[in-house]
Amino acid sequence: MTSNKSKELLLEMKNIHIDGFSDERWHKILKGVDLTLHRGEILGLIGESGAGKSTMGKAAMGYTQPGCKIIKGEINFNGIDLAKLTEFEKRKIWGTKISYVAQSAAASFNPAHRLMDQTISAANRLKINPTDVLKKDAVQLYESLQLPDAENIGDRYPHQVSGGQLQRIMTAMAMSPRPELIIFDEPTTALDVTTQVEVLSAMRSIVDKFNTAAIYITHDLAVVAQMADRIKVLRYGEEVEEAETRDMLSNPKEEYTKSLWSVRSLIKPEETNEDYMLSIKNIDAAYGSSKVLHNVSIDIPKGKTVAIVGESGSGKSTTARVITGLLPQLKGEIIFDGKKLSPKLEQRSKEELRRIQIIFQMPDTAMNPRQTVDEIIGRPIEFYQGIKGKEREAKVIELLKMIELDETFLDRLPSELSGGQKQRICIARALAANPDLIICDEVTSALDQIVQEGILKLLQKLQKELGVTYIFITHDIATVKAISDEIVVMYQGEVVEQGLKSKILNPPYPDYTELLLSSVPEMDPDWLTNLLNKRSS
Amino acid sequence: MLRLSLGLVTVFAFSVIIFSTFSFLPGDFATEILGQSATKSAVKALRAELGLDKPPVTRYFDWLGNVFQGDFGSSFSGRSKVQGDQGDRSREVVGLIVPRLKNTLFLTGVAAMLAIPLSLILGISAALYRNSYYDRSATGVSLVTVSSPEFFTAYIFILLLATLFPVFPTISNVDEASTLAERFYRTALPVFTLTLITMGHMMRMTRSAIINILSSEYIEMAKLSGASRYEVIVKHALPNAWAPISQVIAINLAYMLIGSVVVEYVFNYQGIGRLMVGSVYNRDLPVVQACALIFASTYVILNLIADLIGIISNPRLLYPK
Numbered sequence: 001m002t003s004n005k006s007k008e009l010l011l012e013m014k015n016i017h018i019d020g021f022s023d024e025r026w027h028k029i030l031k032g033v034d035l036t037l038h039r040g041e042i043l044g045l046i047g048e049s050g051a052g053k054s055t056m057g058k059a060a061m062g063y064t065q066p067g068c069k070i071i072k073g074e075i076n077f078n079g080i081d082l083a084k085l086t087e088f089e090k091r092k093i094w095g096t097k098i099s100y101v102a103q104s105a106a107a108s109f110n111p112a113h114r115l116m117d118q119t120i121s122a123a124n125r126l127k128i129n130p131t132d133v134l135k136k137d138a139v140q141l142y143e144s145l146q147l148p149d150a151e152n153i154g155d156r157y158p159h160q161v162s163g164g165q166l167q168r169i170m171t172a173m174a175m176s177p178r179p180e181l182i183i184f185d186e187p188t189t190a191l192d193v194t195t196q197v198e199v200l201s202a203m204r205s206i207v208d209k210f211n212t213a214a215i216y217i218t219h220d221l222a223v224v225a226q227m228a229d230r231i232k233v234l235r236y237g238e239e240v241e242e243a244e245t246r247d248m249l250s251n252p253k254e255e256y257t258k259s260l261w262s263v264r265s266l267i268k269p270e271e272t273n274e275d276y277m278l279s280i281k282n283i284d285a286a287y288g289s290s291k292v293l294h295n296v297s298i299d300i301p302k303g304k305t306v307a308i309v310g311e312s313g314s315g316k317s318t319t320a321r322v323i324t325g326l327l328p329q330l331k332g333e334i335i336f337d338g339k340k341l342s343p344k345l346e347q348r349s350k351e352e353l354r355r356i357q358i359i360f361q362m363p364d365t366a367m368n369p370r371q372t373v374d375e376i377i378g379r380p381i382e383f384y385q386g387i388k389g390k391e392r393e394a395k396v397i398e399l400l401k402m403i404e405l406d407e408t409f410l411d412r413l414p415s416e417l418s419g420g421q422k423q424r425i426c427i428a429r430a431l432a433a434n435p436d437l438i439i440c441d442e443v444t445s446a447l448d449q450i451v452q453e454g455i456l457k458l459l460q461k462l463q464k465e466l467g468v469t470y471i472f473i474t475h476d477i478a479t480v481k482a483i484s485d486e487i488v489v490m491y492q493g494e495v496v497e498q499g500l501k502s503k504i505l506n507p508p509y510p511d512y513t514e515l516l517l518s519s520v521p522e523m524d525p526d527w528l529t530n531l532l533n534k535r536s537s
Numbered sequence: 538m539l540r541l542s543l544g545l546v547t548v549f550a551f552s553v554i555i556f557s558t559f560s561f562l563p564g565d566f567a568t569e570i571l572g573q574s575a576t577k578s579a580v581k582a583l584r585a586e587l588g589l590d591k592p593p594v595t596r597y598f599d600w601l602g603n604v605f606q607g608d609f610g611s612s613f614s615g616r617s618k619v620q621g622d623q624g625d626r627s628r629e630v631v632g633l634i635v636p637r638l639k640n641t642l643f644l645t646g647v648a649a650m651l652a653i654p655l656s657l658i659l660g661i662s663a664a665l666y667r668n669s670y671y672d673r674s675a676t677g678v679s680l681v682t683v684s685s686p687e688f689f690t691a692y693i694f695i696l697l698l699a700t701l702f703p704v705f706p707t708i709s710n711v712d713e714a715s716t717l718a719e720r721f722y723r724t725a726l727p728v729f730t731l732t733l734i735t736m737g738h739m740m741r742m743t744r745s746a747i748i749n750i751l752s753s754e755y756i757e758m759a760k761l762s763g764a765s766r767y768e769v770i771v772k773h774a775l776p777n778a779w780a781p782i783s784q785v786i787a788i789n790l791a792y793m794l795i796g797s798v799v800v801e802y803v804f805n806y807q808g809i810g811r812l813m814v815g816s817v818y819n820r821d822l823p824v825v826q827a828c829a830l831i832f833a834s835t836y837v838i839l840n841l842i843a844d845l846i847g848i849i850s851n852p853r854l855l856y857p858k
Contacts, residue, residue, distance in 0.1 A: 058761075063760075063761060065757070066752075091763045091764075091765060094760070094762060094763040095763030095764075099761075102754060107754040107755065108754045110755045110759065110773050110776075110777070111755070111777060111853060112773075112776035112777050112850070113772075113776070121762060121764070122763055125764075156856075157852040157853070157856055159853045173762075
């Protein structure tokens with residue numbers, strides 16, 4: 001990041017108020033936020049979900065999502081107030097002067113058209129350059145974004161390339177008309193850490209190359225530290241603070257900004273145990289004809305937490321499915337508390353089922369939206385322990401207290417809970433069976449940093465009180481550091497290594513562990529630059 | 538290929554069902570034709586002549602074998618009542634069905650050509666101006682047309698366009714000699730009826746398919762890259778909507794064909810539907826079976842075409858990873 005950016009003002013947003021309509025009434029999403037951006041500058045917008053950062057980013061284009069409206073405020077882009085323009089006039093700016101890179105590239109490309117056609121569609125609208133010139137330019141953009149087979153990748157359809165590649169192609173699409181401003185809306189959130197590094201470096205170099213101004217929206221401070229010259233923190237639709245990146249990282253002023261670091265400071269002393277709750281031995285498993293697990297062996301010590309890490313497609317979740325019996329293994333055996341478990345779910349006894357519970361990544365989809373909290377938690381109590389009536393209710397309330405909620409939640413539906421509360425209810429539901437082993441499948445990855453910390457602390461507390469064993473599946477190394485005793489690293493359906501946290505997280509590493517660990521963004525603005533230098537040498 | 542063979546299996550299964558349903562109906566053609574007072578021996582003789590005395594399985598395979606050769610057998614009716622009479626006026630089923638099938642296809646074809654473009658245009662524009670007065674009245678009216686039974690709609694048309702304002706004839710009798718213009722004129726009312734009863738459903742499904750797609754992220758992306766309204770609909774939404782839309786069209790065309798049974802009866806139109814109703818009345822098995830088989834295969838073929846469109850319009854299925 002060069003510091004000699006021009007001081008020519010490109011975008012100035014003043015006192016932006018935006019309301020959104022949901023649950024039958026209007027809510028304030030943004031309450032008077034200002035923003036300035038100079039040519040060639042990159043501004044990082046960070047905050048938790050619901051902070052209004054995405055709405056702010058889209059408002060920079062003069063766009064609001066359906067159901068939202070700009071109440072007041074000015075959006076001066078190059079001297080034109082976008083808030084006053086008609087839809088028709090704004091369309092001449094969208095995609096050509098200001099372009100947008102969305103979070104989920106897979107959902108944001110039209111599945112029916114080839115990538116090249118989508119890449120150049122906005123530039124084509126300008127009618128300055130003929131199509132073949134634009135195509136050549138797009139191929140060059142693909143090359144500078146280090147896409148494989150840049151010549152031909154544009155002929156493919158979106159479903160034929162990977163998520164990381166799609167995200168880079170979308171950057172090429174945004175860059176194709178040479179806009180003055182690009183809005184990056186959480187562009188790497190859906191990617192694995194190892195892919196994220198590649199995409200980040202590609203984006204940064206191309207924005208540098210064309211000296212394009214950008215607004216980079218994310219909830220990950222470490223990521224924004226690599227990209228932005230300046231950082232603005234939003235919360236509840238208001239600005240918390242704004243500072244140059246280095247100042248912000250070394251000296252955050254507000255309590256809230258400091259708390260964004262907190263999950264990274266959660267540390268657990270490691271312990272282990274020779275007495276295994278669960279051992280899986282030489283497991284092979286497949287979906288249909290494609291084999292996804294190869295000879296996987298893992299030991300889970302009693303009352304401890306084992307984290308299984310790896311990127312998507314490494315077989316972490318499949319391992320969980322095999323343990324629970326949802327996907328019977330082809331080969332190998334599962335020993336649970338000294339006894340062999342049958343591979344198929346149907347052949348396991350009710351008692352065996354009770355002792356292994358699972359908590360899923362998305363609490364929204366893991367709960368029946370039509371059931372109240374009472375029904376959700378009460379059913380496993382009734383089903384596994386045969387407790388009914390008054391006693392059952394007392395038990396539900398006891399569980400609610402355990403997860404730091406109270407009986408006022410009994411009659412609520414999942415839709416009336418926040419993300420963190422939903423995940424707590426899912427934890428209570430797992431606890432209701434009084435299990436010995438809980439599999440936590442990416443339980444915190446859909447949550448904000450602060451909420452994550454709360455959930456992780458709760459899980460630790462419950463382990464201390466109840467002595468329950470956890471298998472913690474995650475791709476987030478910070479979470480692993482915070483909660484695990486032992487770590488299992490998986491790659492392409494195989495176990496790379498298993499061992500105590502201190503052993504795995506300290507050198508010497510096997511190659512893959514090294515790659516995985518070094519890809520985790522750090523709070524150092526020079527981290528990406530240093531990493532790339534180190535990797536290229 | 539798999540779909541094609543599945544389609545064949547379906548038609549085959551249909552043929553079994555059709556055949557067995559009609560074979561196990563109480564009473565048969567022989568008693569029907571000879572009357573209550575017929576002697577047992579006369580009935581037996583007639584049954585033997587028609588092949589009704591053979592076991593059902595044998596009859597089924599005989600029939601199926603002939604159907605494969607394009608021979609649907611001969612109609613029972615028109616046959617001489619007296620045994621041994623040489624003046625047999627029985628007609629080949631194929632000869633009976635083909636001209637009527639042509640008439641029905643003409644009727645439903647014209648109705649389809651009217652209904653499909655109309656409902657697509659109405660559905661897309663309703664989706665585009667969602668929740669406007671236009672959208673609300675279009676969806677409201679379509680709900681009324683979908684919920685009215687065919688004969689009711691038909692009688693309303695007769696009342697309005699034939700009785701109160703005599704523009705079109707109430708009886709749609711056409712024959713080989715009718716000119717194309719005459720055919721259009723005479724079949725106007727049944728065409729309108731069929732159009733109206735199917736259009737509502739197609740329009741509503743098109744609307745919801747488009748609305749569904751309009752809320753997806755790539756549409757927002759297209760808008761943010763400066764695409765105009767027209768471009769968003771035609772270039773971005775419609776290519777992804779062909780699969781659901783073609784399914785709905787297939788179902789409705791099949792429904793139209795079945796609806797023509799009632800409509801043809803109301804307007805006294807010489808189509809296959811009317812033929813079928815008449816033949817059921819007369820227990821004329823070969824004709825009924827042939828008609829039912831034609832209906833069933835049309836349904837299967839229409840669905841196959843819809844599936845095919847779904848595959849062609851979806852690059853995910855067309856170009857695997």
